[in-house]
Amino acid sequence: MALAQERLCYLRSVINACQDWLVVASGQDAIETAHAARKMSVSFHFQTATPLSGSLNLVDAFLAAGIDRAILAYNEANPFPNGCHEVRNARLSALGRRLVERMDATGMRIDLRHCGTRTSLDVLDTALLRPPCSLIPTHAPCSITSAGF
Structure with missing residues (x-):
C-alpha cells in the first residue's frame, strides 16, 4: 500500500508540472472536457488489487485519491481472486466477494482482465x-466460452 501511495503522489506531481497540456480525467465527461480544452488526459488504475489487501477501507481512500479502476488479479492469484495463469482455476475468495461488493458500492470499477475463468x-x-x-475477460483462458463450468 505504501508503495502505491508513493507512486501515486509522484505521478500527480509530474502531471501537475504539465497541467497546461495534461490532466487527470476519470470518466467520460472529464475525458471529453479535457479533449475540448485540447489537453491530454490520463487516469489511474491498479493492475492488481493487492494494494487493497490491508483493509477494504482502502477502496474508499484510493478512490478518493483518483484510482478509479482495479484489475482484481494480474495473472496470479492474490487474497481476492484467482489469476488466469493459475492451473487450479479457483473461484473468487470470500474476501474477494467482499472486495467486489465494496468496489461496486463505492464506484470503483472492477476489471476482470487477467483473472481466472471461475x-x-x-x-x-x-x-x-x-x-x-x-x-x-480478454486475458482469461478461452475455456470461459465453453459449457464445462
Missing part, C-alpha cells in the same frame, strides 16, 4: 450496481 464467472454472477468494465 473468478470472472463469480464476479459476473454477483448482483452489481454496474457491470465490470471488462465484460469480455
Whole structure:
C-alpha cells in the first residue's frame, strides 16, 4: 500500500508540472472536457488489487485519491481472486466477494482482465450496481466460452 501511495503522489506531481497540456480525467465527461480544452488526459488504475489487501477501507481512500479502476488479479492469484495463469482455476475468495461488493458500492470499477475463468464467472454472477468494465475477460483462458463450468 505504501508503495502505491508513493507512486501515486509522484505521478500527480509530474502531471501537475504539465497541467497546461495534461490532466487527470476519470470518466467520460472529464475525458471529453479535457479533449475540448485540447489537453491530454490520463487516469489511474491498479493492475492488481493487492494494494487493497490491508483493509477494504482502502477502496474508499484510493478512490478518493483518483484510482478509479482495479484489475482484481494480474495473472496470479492474490487474497481476492484467482489469476488466469493459475492451473487450479479457483473461484473468487470470500474476501474477494467482499472486495467486489465494496468496489461496486463505492464506484470503483472492477476489471476482470487477467483473472481466472471461475473468478470472472463469480464476479459476473454477483448482483452489481454496474457491470465490470471488462465484460469480455480478454486475458482469461478461452475455456470461459465453453459449457464445462
